[in-house]
Amino acid sequence: MVTLAVDAMGGDFGPDVTVPAVLRALSEQQDLRVLLFGNKNTIQSLLGPRNVDRLVVRHTEQDIGMSESPAIALRTKKQSSMALMLQAVRDGDADGCVSAGNTGALMVLSRHILKTTESIDRPAIISALPREDGKHTFVLDLGANVGCDSEQLYQFAVMGQAVAQVLDDTRQPSVALLNIGSEEIKGNDQVRAANDLLREDTGLNYIGYVEGSDLFRAKADVVVCDGFVGNVALKTIEGLARYVMSEVRREFRQNWWSRLLGLLVLPLWKKVEERINPSGYNGAAFVGLRGVVVKSHGNADAYEFNQAILSARQYVDKNLPQKIENLLS
Numbered sequence: 067m068v069t070l071a072v073d074a075m076g077g078d079f080g081p082d083v084t085v086p087a088v089l090r091a092l093s094e095q096q097d098l099r100v101l102l103f104g105n106k107n108t109i110q111s112l113l114g115p116r117n118v119d120r121l122v123v124r125h126t127e128q129d130i131g132m133s134e135s136p137a138i139a140l141r142t143k144k145q146s147s148m149a150l151m152l153q154a155v156r157d158g159d160a161d162g163c164v165s166a167g168n169t170g171a172l173m174v175l176s177r178h179i180l181k182t183t184e185s186i187d188r189p190a191i192i193s194a195l196p197r198e199d200g201k202h203t204f205v206l207d208l209g210a211n212v213g214c215d216s217e218q219l220y221q222f223a224v225m226g227q228a229v230a231q232v233l234d235d236t237r238q239p240s241v242a243l244l245n246i247g248s249e250e251i252k253g254n255d256q257v258r259a260a261n262d263l264l265r266e267d268t269g270l271n272y273i274g275y276v277e278g279s280d281l282f283r284a285k286a287d288v289v290v291c292d293g294f295v296g297n298v299a300l301k302t303i304e305g306l307a308r309y310v311m312s313e314v315r316r317e318f319r320q321n322w323w324s325r326l327l328g329l330l331v332l333p334l335w336k337k338v339e340e341r342i343n344p345s346g347y348n349g350a351a352f353v354g355l356r357g358v359v360v361k362s363h364g365n366a367d368a369y370e371f372n373q374a375i376l377s378a379r380q381y382v383d384k385n386l387p388q389k390i391e392n393l394l395s
Contacts (some may be wrong), residue, residue, distance in 0.1 A: 067095050068382055070158035070375060071151040074104030075129035076167025077371075081105075084166070085112040089393070092120055093111075094372075096381065101160055103147040105130070123126060126150055129167075132364055136170035140178060144198035148172060152179040155357040162382045164374050166366055176352055176359050178322070183391045186354040188214075189220045191361060192229055193350035195303070197286040204230050205211030205244075208350055212235035216259035219243070219290055221263055223258045223272070225353045226288035228393040232384055238271045239287035244295060256292070272312040339359045349374030351381055353390060358382050 067128070074084045081104060087340045088100050091387035099120040099206045106125035128146040143149055143315045148167050156179050160347075165172055173189060182189060186337060195201035206222050207214065210290040214222070223241050243261055252275065265273040276285050278299060291299070348370040352359040358381045362374035 067099055068095075068379060069099040069101060069160045070378055070382070071101045071103065071163040073147045073163070073165035074102045074109055074165055074376070075147040076165040077362065077366060078132065078166075079365075079367075080129075081108050081112055083312040083366060083368050083371050085109055086368040087375060088121065089113075089118065090368065090372045091375040092118065100233065101151075101154055103151045103154075113242045124150065132168050134168055134171060136168070136174040136207055137244065139168065139171040140174050143171075149175055149179065152176060152357075155359070156180055160364045162360065162378045164362060164371075164378045166362035166364050166371060166374070169209055169364075172306070172359070172361060176355050176357075180355045180357040180359070182354050183302075183356060183387070183394060186221055186225065187218055188221075188224060189352040189354040189359075191296075191350045192353050193300070194233070195281055197282045197284055201280055201284065201287075202234060204233075204288045205281065205296060205300070206288075206298050206353065207293040208300050209293045210352065211293040213294065214236045214256065214292040215261055217257050218265075219256065219260035220263040220291065221354070223240075223260075223270060223288065223290045224267075224394060225390060226290060228390040229271060229351075229353055229386070230287045231393065232386055232389045233380075234287070236287055240271050240273050240285075241288045241290065242273050242276040242280075242286035244289050244291035245277065245280075246300070248275045248277060250274075250313075254280060260290075301390060349377030351386065352376065355387070356387055356391075358386060375394060 072088055073185050074081050090100055104122050106123050109123050126145050126147050128143050130143050130146050148165055151163045152175055155163050188211050190207035192204055192206035193208055194204050197203050204226050206226050227239050227241055241256055247255055288379045348363055348366050349360050358378055360374050362376040363370050
């Protein structure tokens with residue numbers, strides 16, 4: 067039995083999304099148990115009279131707002147749903163946790179409660195993007211650290227390599243730095259300094275710079291950037307994917323001929339849409355921590371939040387934190 071702790075109050079929609087997502091996860095995974103942290107009255111009103119097997123609700127009236135200062139949350143929200151969720155992982159009550167809440171607060175509280183792996187200064191958010199050869203490109207950082215120095219970018223590269231080895235079973239993952247060009251002279255001081263550090267490490271399969279247009283090509287298994295660049299890139303990608311899907315559907319509805327054509331290509335289009343739909347990739351891991359912490363998009367719906375729960379389950383099953391720590395030692 068795997069136990070996951072879930073922050074019921076986090077995200078733009080709180081329990082209206084997290085509770086249905088948890089119920090779906092429990093129905094799909096018979097060996098899953100969930101500790102749901104939040105306001106018991108609110109959660110119970112959504113559950114109704116049913117007694118859900120393998121679901122334990124742990125009450126708290128404190129929650130952390132999406133725009134709340136992480137520093138204030140650390141000092142004053144020790145009984146928040148997010149903090150109690152992380153404490154459950156620290157104390158061994160849960161194997162991992164999921165939250166759609168305030169990213170900054172989640173990072174600060176995770177570092178404070180769970181601590182980072184030895185030799186790692188800061189956790190990073192990592193997620194896998196689909197690419198043209200059917201495999202994945204792991205990208206980090208996706209928003210945990212807005213500004214990074216060269217040493218932190220180097221640490222992200224080492225962690226990213228470890229994640230690719232663990233999750234994709236890639237023996238020698240190729241690692242690259244995201245830059246505005248592939249030439250050695252391109253980039254800011256931090257990126258160029260990180261490039262020098264990475265070239266000096268013979269234990270890394272470092273291939274140099276890649277550009278944003280290379281993220282979906284089979285150029286690198288791991289792509290490293292700071293959290294500002296990574297978050298902008300990720301949300302741009304997601305927005306473009308949703309725009310493309312919307313435009314294709316609109317074109318298929320134009321007239322009787324396009325509707326007929328749409329019916330003919332529908333099976334093919336469904337396969338393509340499944341691969342590019344951002345909803346299927348919700349749930350990014352904080353790596354570098356002594357525990358599994360998965361961050362869902364704040365505006366996720368119930369289906370997308372369930373995907374984050376599935377991601378957390380995968381990282382628990384792979385024993386990701388311990389394996390990363392072993393590879394870094």
